[in-house]
Amino acid sequence: MSERTRGNEGLITLAQIKELDIVDYLLELGFQPNKIRNVDHWYLSPFRNERTASFKVNRNLNRWYDHGVGRGGNLVDFAVMFYQCTVRQVIDIFSDYLSFYKPRPRPIPRIWNVTQRPIEILSTAELSSKSLIRYVSSRCVFTEVAMRYCKQANYRIGDHRYFALGLQNDSGGYELRNSFSKVGSSPKDITTIDTDASTVSVFEGMFDFLSYKTIMTQTVEAPENHVILNSVSMFERARPFLERHDHINLYFDRDLAGFRCTSSAMAISEKYNDASGLYEGFKDLNEWLISSF
Incomplete structure (x- = not known):
């Protein structure tokens, strides 16, 4: 396959994308391992809701395998499945990602079990x-x-x-x-604040929510409910609560995962509104708030 495009560092090829650290990329998407055993990182599957981690990344091989669906591969294979796109579209996606990607050093494999403690x-x-x-x-x-x-x-x-x-x-x-x-701490879940309002504002993380409430102290706040996803991967879990409302404002991170989730939500219903324009030019609401002080 010869598809490639130009980014900040020159020509981007499929071979370069395959060499990117899958664990690093999952972290950018908001996924953190539930447990680590030697070089194996175990996650709740990015492809569906589950309670027991069945998605494994071998960091030595830089390969993933989802035991729930019986599929695996390299980062290109993951992106095709995660974004439901073509290989050519994967190159376009990663041309944006590589413009801000800063590789982290690979850890030296340990010979002992480093299972994450609860x-x-x-x-x-x-x-x-x-x-x-x-x-x-x-x-x-x-x-x-x-x-x-x-x-x-x-x-x-x-x-x-x-x-x-x-x-x-x-x-x-x-x-x-x-x-x-x-x-x-476990169990992982969303946080809802329900005051029986017809509007709900949704945030990826706790400091985006706290930033919003700090901003709102400076004005007269209209009645609304709130949801903190505690990870963009929890969006599907939040949908039944969200879609009871007439208006749903999304304050997601302005990164690949946030844009993807916002776009998917707005395709579901006209109730969803992208409110991230408030902090355009910044990664998230808290970063914008800090810059304003």
Whole structure:
């Protein structure tokens, strides 16, 4: 196959796309591994909803395999299936991706089992830690907004204890953020805030939502519900709740995954509205908010 196009680094070929790190690319799309065993990274499948991770990436081979559908391959094969497109269209997609792609160093394979340990929530309380309040302020989110919607969560991974700003999801799991980490406890789910409004605003992550609520403190806020997906991959799970509303405003990241999800949603129904024009030129709402201070 000889299809290629020109990007910032010159001619882009299928061979170059196949060499890109699949784990890196999945991270750009918002997918994080549920567990890691040696060089094998296990994910909830990007192709469907599931509760047990069946999608594996061997980072040594840089190949994926989805046990649920019995298919696998390289990054080009993944893109054809994920975007439901042709090989030629894959080249167009990656010409944009490569303009901002910064490769991460491949890890040296370990000989021991490095299975990701589960996160255990030990307790939650009102936000009081000075270091967490400084962290929230560094993201230009008002402390009172963070205190209204989040908790200070104490959690354990193995023998180590940590604390973080925690946003609870609808199944009781927490998205956990501090200056050093971005993790989440099981079970993974969306977070809904339902006030019986006819309009709903949807956000990929907790800091985009907190940024929005910070902005809204400066104006008279119309009644609306909110959904935080906690990963763009959770969009399908949110649809039954979203489509009960008359108007659905999408504040997704302005990246490949965000644009793809927005485009797919707007093709479903005229109820969906792309609201990301507010922060055009920035990756997400929080980045735009920080730039405005």
